Amino acid sequence: MEALRDALGKALVAAGHRHPDLVVVSCDVRTATRVQGFFKEFPRRSFEVGIAEANGVGIATGLALAGLRPFLTSFSAFITGKNVEIRSSIAYNRAPVVVVGTHGGLIGPDGATHAGLQDIAVMRSIPGMRVFQPATPLETRAMVEHLAGDRHMAYLRIGREVVPELLEPGYQFVPGRGVVLREGIDLALISSGSLVHVALAAAEQLSRERDLSIRVVNLPSLKPVDRSLIQRCVEETGLVVTVEDHDVSGGLGSIVAEVVGECPAPCQVHRHGLADVFISSATPEELARIHRLDAAGVAAVVLAVWDKHGGPRRKAHRPG
Amino acid sequence: MAISLTDRAVRLRLRAIAALHRAGSGHAAGALSMADLLTALFFGEMRLEGEARDRFVLSKGHAAPILYAVFAELGWITQTELLSMRQSGSRLQGHPDRTALPLLDAGTGALGQGASVCLGYALAARLRGSISRNYCVMGDGESQEGQIWEAAMYAPAVGLDNVCFIIDANGYQNEGRTAEILSVAPMGPAWRALGWNVLEIDGHDIPGIQTALRQAREHRGQPSLILARTVKGKGVPFMERGNDWHCRVIDGERYAQAVVCLEAQLSDPSLRLVDESGAGGGM
Numbered sequence: 309m310e311a312l313r314d315a316l317g318k319a320l321v322a323a324g325h326r327h328p329d330l331v332v333v334s335c336d337v338r339t340a341t342r343v344q345g346f347f348k349e350f351p352r353r354s355f356e357v358g359i360a361e362a363n364g365v366g367i368a369t370g371l372a373l374a375g376l377r378p379f380l381t382s383f384s385a386f387i388t389g390k391n392v393e394i395r396s397s398i399a400y401n402r403a404p405v406v407v408v409g410t411h412g413g414l415i416g417p418d419g420a421t422h423a424g425l426q427d428i429a430v431m432r433s434i435p436g437m438r439v440f441q442p443a444t445p446l447e448t449r450a451m452v453e454h455l456a457g458d459r460h461m462a463y464l465r466i467g468r469e470v471v472p473e474l475l476e477p478g479y480q481f482v483p484g485r486g487v488v489l490r491e492g493i494d495l496a497l498i499s500s501g502s503l504v505h506v507a508l509a510a511a512e513q514l515s516r517e518r519d520l521s522i523r524v525v526n527l528p529s530l531k532p533v534d535r536s537l538i539q540r541c542v543e544e545t546g547l548v549v550t551v552e553d554h555d556v557s558g559g560l561g562s563i564v565a566e567v568v569g570e571c572p573a574p575c576q577v578h579r580h581g582l583a584d585v586f587i588s589s590a591t592p593e594e595l596a597r598i599h600r601l602d603a604a605g606v607a608a609v610v611l612a613v614w615d616k617h618g619g620p621r622r623k624a625h626r627p628g
Numbered sequence: 629m630a631i632s633l634t635d636r637a638v639r640l641r642l643r644a645i646a647a648l649h650r651a652g653s654g655h656a657a658g659a660l661s662m663a664d665l666l667t668a669l670f671f672g673e674m675r676l677e678g679e680a681r682d683r684f685v686l687s688k689g690h691a692a693p694i695l696y697a698v699f700a701e702l703g704w705i706t707q708t709e710l711l712s713m714r715q716s717g718s719r720l721q722g723h724p725d726r727t728a729l730p731l732l733d734a735g736t737g738a739l740g741q742g743a744s745v746c747l748g749y750a751l752a753a754r755l756r757g758s759i760s761r762n763y764c765v766m767g768d769g770e771s772q773e774g775q776i777w778e779a780a781m782y783a784p785a786v787g788l789d790n791v792c793f794i795i796d797a798n799g800y801q802n803e804g805r806t807a808e809i810l811s812v813a814p815m816g817p818a819w820r821a822l823g824w825n826v827l828e829i830d831g832h833d834i835p836g837i838q839t840a841l842r843q844a845r846e847h848r849g850q851p852s853l854i855l856a857r858t859v860k861g862k863g864v865p866f867m868e869r870g871n872d873w874h875c876r877v878i879d880g881e882r883y884a885q886a887v888v889c890l891e892a893q894l895s896d897p898s899l900r901l902v903d904e905s906g907a908g909g910g911m
Contacts (some may be wrong), residue, residue: 331755352755363744363778371750373726373734374683376755378748391774396738397745401726 311470312502313410315445317342319452323348327377327456333368335361335382340549341410341466343381361386365393365405372403377456384409384465399434399467404459407431412441412465413501413553414595420586424465429558429602431463432531438462438483439531443504444474445530450481467553469502469592474526486534492523495543495618497610499551500527500560506596507551509603510610515606520614530563538567542575547618549610553601554579578613580606629650633834637667638893641863642901643697643710645890648869651714656863657873661695661831662800663766668837669763669794670698673845680760683749685734687742687766688796690875695732696720704731707882707901713758728866740773743793747779750791757828761845765794771812783904784823792844793824793849798860801869801892816855823907824853831856839878864889 324330324346331353338344338356349353355371357364368380380387385425387409389393398405412424425502432439437462442448448466455462460483489504490511499507504526511522523545527533541548548568552560561579568577580600589593598601600609629736631639640663647652674682686695693713700710705720719729723737733749736742753760766776776900783791795815799806807813818827825847827840837856844852860874861867864886878886891900 326868346643355751357778357782360775360778360782362741362775363747363782366741366744366775367748367751367782369734370685370745370750371752372748373745374749375753392738392739396736397741400735400737401745415664 309471310445312442312445312448312466313342313468315343315448316408316410316452320346322449323452324350329375329377330456331355331371331376331378333357333364333371333378333380334616335359335364335383340383341381341408346594349415355503360392362393364398365390369397369401372405373401373625377404377459379406379408381408381410382530383413383422384427385422388424388427391430395434398461399436402436402461404461406455406462406464408464410466410467411468413467413469414587414592414599414601415468416502416592416595417589419589423444425553425582425587426555426558427463428530428554428560429562432563434559436461437531438529439465440483440529441465441501442528443501443526444471445480446473446475446477446479450479454481463475465501465589469501469506471502474508476506477498482530483529484532484534484543485529486525486527488523488537488625489526490522490524492521493545494521495549495610495614496523497544497549497551498527498538498541498560498564499523500530501553503551503601505551506601506603506606510587510606513603513607514610518611522610527560530560533563533567535567536553539565539571542568542571542573546573546575547613548575548577550579550581551601551606551611554581556581556583561618562605572590576613576617578609578617580609631670632895633667635895635899636671637663637834638863638890639693639899639901640667640694640697642887642890643700643707643862644693645886646901647696647710647713647720648695649694649878649906650711651843652877653875654693654714655690655875656693656878657867658767658796658798659691660862660864660867662691662796662861663694663863664832664834665765665794665837666694666698668841670702672838674763675760676702680758682761682763683733683746683752685742685746685749685764686724686736687764688739689736689742692722692724699731713785733841739767739770740766740775743776743779746790746793747783747788750783750788753790755843756789762791762870763794765796767801768795768797768799768812768815769806769809771795771815772810780819780822780824787849788851789848792841792854793851794854794856796858798858800874802874804871819853820857823850825850826853826855829857831858832862834846846897858866862908863893872876881895
């Protein structure tokens, strides 16, 4: 078990040794974002800009245009709020900056202002910006290593949760490629980030209790997204549920629905996540329960979708 | 014959208004106010080539025509290309686009952002032990943007002395007088209080600009700010009064008048620009 931001911090230090052009910009939250290890190891390549994220965006842009590979780090809610700066300084210049937003999702007692719940929607609308989100410690390390050796602009969203490892050693992160974590034919449950663990638990529960065969898909690359994998889910299951700790408008649910809408076969997509709301202060566990983003909540949502769309459809297709 | 800096500045103005007239849109007066500043920078002070070349960020991106004029005067682009500004397919976008025109060190346009990008370049130069200097021109109206002050706090805090910001203080912004819309005065004391080496000058006195740039270069331990008092529309008398020419279209008649005024300021008629496009009209 490891917090993904801890994995991020360690991965940056490791990548810093392999990539001398890697630099880190922090906006007064280097302890919370866990990049303080990089600051200690590489003080000359570390830039603390203070509580001045807009300036941080510009500084990262200049560093990148000068040939370095900056990771600009802050809370996702704060840094992606600098939309016009990211758009006009980083993206308009195609400056190879990695914007790292930690505390994406249901963060807990700090409440709505500090929780990144619209960040994916904002960042994926920016031309040329890639959007990635790891689900496990190994995936975090693989992404950081990929990004350290790459020159594309990217947004890396990191959740606050402590999660177990799911992936096999040697896992390679490839932009635009999703991963099937569990096979199934009745329904595809598509997720990203730490909600992947919840999706898996819900799928296990519905398998035990209702004999449903649920495919669980992890989409670590939200832009570019694995269109062929989504299309395969449509063709092979005919019913898709997305689950995310983000607003369903513009996030994973929208991304998947856009692809499904362009598939030839008709397919129902149910988007489960935050729907046009701010969260409130509570423990992450309480918030997950309130917003039905714990395993029981996701299982209930999936079952309702199955009963409404999947069961009748299957009966029609397989009479008797 | 070596072209004097005074003549260079007039030629920059001639080039910029030709492009603006041809485009039928764009920001004339705020480009003209900084012609003398760019003349001193690009035709003397700045190291324009090599690994350790100096960097230049035009934070007031709407003044792009005068920067494109510099590129044409340097021979980096042709006058014909200059006249393609703001047209479909042109590398010379309405506001500078580095992805289209790699001669630019930064694409800009949304105000308040260029200063920070310039600081990023400066940090990279210092990290690499490069002697490269890093310049940014911004407007006085632009200084209303909060990000300018984030950058203003940061550079002295980390002792970046390879940075020189220049404020083209022409006193006007889109809607009128900067002093009346949201005063940022007194700018000199404000920047000085934050730890900048502030040099207040007449932004149309080319030898004075050169002296300030040299003093900024030689100053150690602090970033430098050149606060250049300028006249919006400088060089074209009918544009120098008020704020009418912030983004007004320069029609044929006005353009002809402007060319006459500017050409009269050249020390020698042979320095007039030759029209490479074959379209006539003195340019």
